[in-house]
Amino acid sequence: MVENNFLTDIQLDVLREIGNIGAGHAAASMSALMNKKIDMRVPIVTIVPFVDVLEWVGGLDRPVAGMMIHISGDLPGTIYFMLNIDEDETLVRCMTDRPKVQLVDNGKPDRFGVSLFKETDNILAASYFTALADFTGLQLQPSVPYLQIDMAGAILSHSLIEVSQMTDHALIIDTAISYSGGDNPVRGGFLFLPHPDAFSTLFQSVGIEEDG
Amino acid sequence: MGDGKLVKVGIADLKIVKSPDRIKTSGLGSCIGVVLYDLSKQVAGLAHIMLPDSSLARQANKNEYKYADTAIDKLIEKLCSNGARKYALKAKLAGGAQMFEFASNHDLIRIGARNVQAVQKKLSEHNIIPEAMDVGGNCGRTIEFDPATGTLTIRTVYEGESII
Numbered sequence: 001m002v003e004n005n006f007l008t009d010i011q012l013d014v015l016r017e018i019g020n021i022g023a024g025h026a027a028a029s030m031s032a033l034m035n036k037k038i039d040m041r042v043p044i045v046t047i048v049p050f051v052d053v054l055e056w057v058g059g060l061d062r063p064v065a066g067m068m069i070h071i072s073g074d075l076p077g078t079i080y081f082m083l084n085i086d087e088d089e090t091l092v093r094c095m096t097d098r099p100k101v102q103l104v105d106n107g108k109p110d111r112f113g114v115s116l117f118k119e120t121d122n123i124l125a126a127s128y129f130t131a132l133a134d135f136t137g138l139q140l141q142p143s144v145p146y147l148q149i150d151m152a153g154a155i156l157s158h159s160l161i162e163v164s165q166m167t168d169h170a171l172i173i174d175t176a177i178s179y180s181g182g183d184n185p186v187r188g189g190f191l192f193l194p195h196p197d198a199f200s201t202l203f204q205s206v207g208i209e210e211d212g
Numbered sequence: 213m214g215d216g217k218l219v220k221v222g223i224a225d226l227k228i229v230k231s232p233d234r235i236k237t238s239g240l241g242s243c244i245g246v247v248l249y250d251l252s253k254q255v256a257g258l259a260h261i262m263l264p265d266s267s268l269a270r271q272a273n274k275n276e277y278k279y280a281d282t283a284i285d286k287l288i289e290k291l292c293s294n295g296a297r298k299y300a301l302k303a304k305l306a307g308g309a310q311m312f313e314f315a316s317n318h319d320l321i322r323i324g325a326r327n328v329q330a331v332q333k334k335l336s337e338h339n340i341i342p343e344a345m346d347v348g349g350n351c352g353r354t355i356e357f358d359p360a361t362g363t364l365t366i367r368t369v370y371e372g373e374s375i376i
Contacts, residue, residue: 061238068312150369151353158242161323165268
């Protein structure tokens with residue numbers, strides 16, 4: 001197992017490229033769905049201690065719509081796609097041409113809005129996943145996507161708990177895709193958290209040694 | 213709310229405050245926030261615990277603040293060295309939710325509920341019965357404790373604010 005805190009430059013480059021390819025495909029899907037030009041930020045690969053990780057995602061109790069896909073197979077890990085609630089509403093409204101769709105109605109999740117949201121985010125997260133599987137050539141199985149609208153910290157800590165038995169750090173590959181035209185910008189963040197056991201498989205799949 | 217500072221506790225972290233300061237942790241999902249306090253000394257400690265049992269650890273230098281069993285021992289030790297009296301300690305808990313409905317990674321099923329059980333078991337070993345708790349369900353919680361009054365304020369996205 002690679003110690004999280006000692007990644008070489010080339011390893012970091014590989015991880016950035018993974019973020020690039022995954023989010024690039026998702027951005028293309030989002031562009032097709034919205035019929036709009038979509039921008040993508042250069043991926044940030046970072047190793048964050050648990051104590052800071054939730055601050056790092058922009059406030060632990062920030063309410064977000066979060067979609068999670070578990071990956072099993074050669075490269076276990078978790079992919080999240082997270083948006084602020086109002087941004088997610090903009091995304092779904094743009095896509096469906098239904099300007100009144102809501103995600104939260106009277107303090108409760110709106111069933112129709114949530115169902116549309118699930119479908120949209122499923123397409124985006126699946127694009128990311130497919131690109132990851134193609135790029136690495138590994139056998140990966142996605143779970144069904146799980147949706148939760150709640151505090152960012154509560155959603156993300158689910159995956160931190162999974163790796164917390166062996167580490168106090170999370171490796172996060174963070175890529176944002178955004179639509180900045182119109183009055184309401186949409187910025188969605190992909191977070192890919194590979195399981196620490198998967199690092200060597202990941203690096204070998206793209207032809208570099210575990211120790212760089 | 214007075215002149216005190218608000219001390220923030222991160223995930224797998226633990227801190228102590230004295231009145232007039234207050235202590236807070238955010239975004240508890242399956243994790244559990246354990247507050248122990250001595251009301252007449254106005255001192256309180258908060259641990260943001262991730263896992264039930266340190267025997268689950270698969271690393272050499274385990275973080276004692278991460279596990280219910282080791283974190284609670286540490287919390288009591290730190291409180292007592294900050295003027296709290298062990299016999300006077302009271303507890304309040306929040307968290308231990310199940311954020312996603314599914315059964316994939318089998319040893320992590322119901323981790324929230326297991327965290328709650330582990331905390332209660334460890335507290336009872338120290339003869340502490342929780343005064344109040346808000347645990348389980350499927351929502352995230354942010355909690356804030358005031359050692360001057362002994363109140364724990366709990367905030368959620370859908371249900372607003374409650375005090376225990």
